[in-house]
Amino acid sequence: MKKLTVVMIAILTVGLGKTVAQTEQGNVLLGLSTNFSSVGSNSEFMNTSISSISYKSDAAGYDEPDPDKTSSINMTPKIGFLIAENFAAGIDLSLSYSSSKDGEIDFTSSQTLFGVGPFLRYYIPAGAVLPYFEVNSSFGTIKSKYEWNYDTLTDEEESKTALTSIGGGVGVAVPLGEHATFDLLAGFNSFTYKEKEDNEDNERIVIGTLALKAGFSFYLGN
Numbered sequence: 288m289k290k291l292t293v294v295m296i297a298i299l300t301v302g303l304g305k306t307v308a309q310t311e312q313g314n315v316l317l318g319l320s321t322n323f324s325s326v327g328s329n330s331e332f333m334n335t336s337i338s339s340i341s342y343k344s345d346a347a348g349y350d351e352p353d354p355d356k357t358s359s360i361n362m363t364p365k366i367g368f369l370i371a372e373n374f375a376a377g378i379d380l381s382l383s384y385s386s387s388k389d390g391e392i393d394f395t396s397s398q399t400l401f402g403v404g405p406f407l408r409y410y411i412p413a414g415a416v417l418p419y420f421e422v423n424s425s426f427g428t429i430k431s432k433y434e435w436n437y438d439t440l441t442d443e444e445e446s447k448t449a450l451t452s453i454g455g456g457v458g459v460a461v462p463l464g465e466h467a468t469f470d471l472l473a474g475f476n477s478f479t480y481k482e483k484e485d486n487e488d489n490e491r492i493v494i495g496t497l498a499l500k501a502g503f504s505f506y507l508g509n
Contacts, residue, residue, distance in 0.1 A: 309466060309506045310410050310417070316367040316375050320470060320502025321360075334498065335360050359385035363502070365406060373410040378403060381425045381452075393436040402427020402450060415462060421472060422455035429480070451479045454496075460504065472500040 322334040339354040360383065367377020381402035388395045404425035411418045427450050434443040456474015463469055476498060481491040 309508065310369055310373050310375070311508070312369050312372050314369040314506050314508030316365070316369065316377060316408075316504055316506055318363075318365040318367075318470070318502055318504040320363050320365075320472070320500050322498045322500050355387065355389055357385065357387040359383070363500075367406065367408070369508075373412055375408045375410075377406055379406045379423050379425060381427055394434070396431065396433045398432075399430045400427060400450065402452070404452075410460065417460040417462075417468070419458050419460055420455070421458060421474070424451075424453040426451055428483075447483045449481045449483050451481075452476050456500075458500075463503075466506050468504045468506075470500075470502050470504050474498060474500065
């Protein structure tokens with residue numbers, strides 16, 4: 288937490304010495320961001336992380352298995368237009384990949400996500416550093432693949448899940464020159480998962496997630 292505070296103070300100090308990023312009407316907004324943390328069950332593939340889980344015991348003769356390993360990367364490119372002064376509208380693309388490997392048995396799984404949806408962002412002209420509000424939604428598909436090899440059992444399985452999300456938050460855009468900003472957004476997202484096949488009862492999972500999103504935006508035009 289102390290390191291994050293120092294980094295943010297340094298970024299803000301640099302930003303105050305730069306020209307405010309151009310958010311005039313008619314400019315083009317290009318962005319790229321990722322989620323670094325999240326709170327919510329089964330939402331791991333929506334952030335960027337590498338983790339491992341070890342199982343330990345003090346019992347005599349306990350043979351500790353290899354740790355479970357999980358890696359995830361999530362990227363959200365965007366393109367938008369300043370349709371009015373300080374007000375941008377455009378399209379978000381959601382690209383995500385996650386994989387996990389069980390340390391005790393030969394089992395691996397992977398998930399690939401592609402989604403697309405609109406976003407709206409309003410900048411508050413408060414000086415060199417620009418606070419902003421953003422709302423967004425996404426509609427896409429998750430492809431999951433499972434492979435296991437245990438004793439004499441070897442098999443694999445694939446499935447497709449529909450994903451719908453809606454969210455929003457409050458952020459700050461710190462200028463990095465005249466045409467770029469570092470963006471930090473704290474917000475909430477609601478994800479709805481629904482199997483595409485054999486789902487006559489429309490069964491679905493709804494997950495609420497708190498996330499911290501960081502990235503960069505570039506402004507082309509005037």
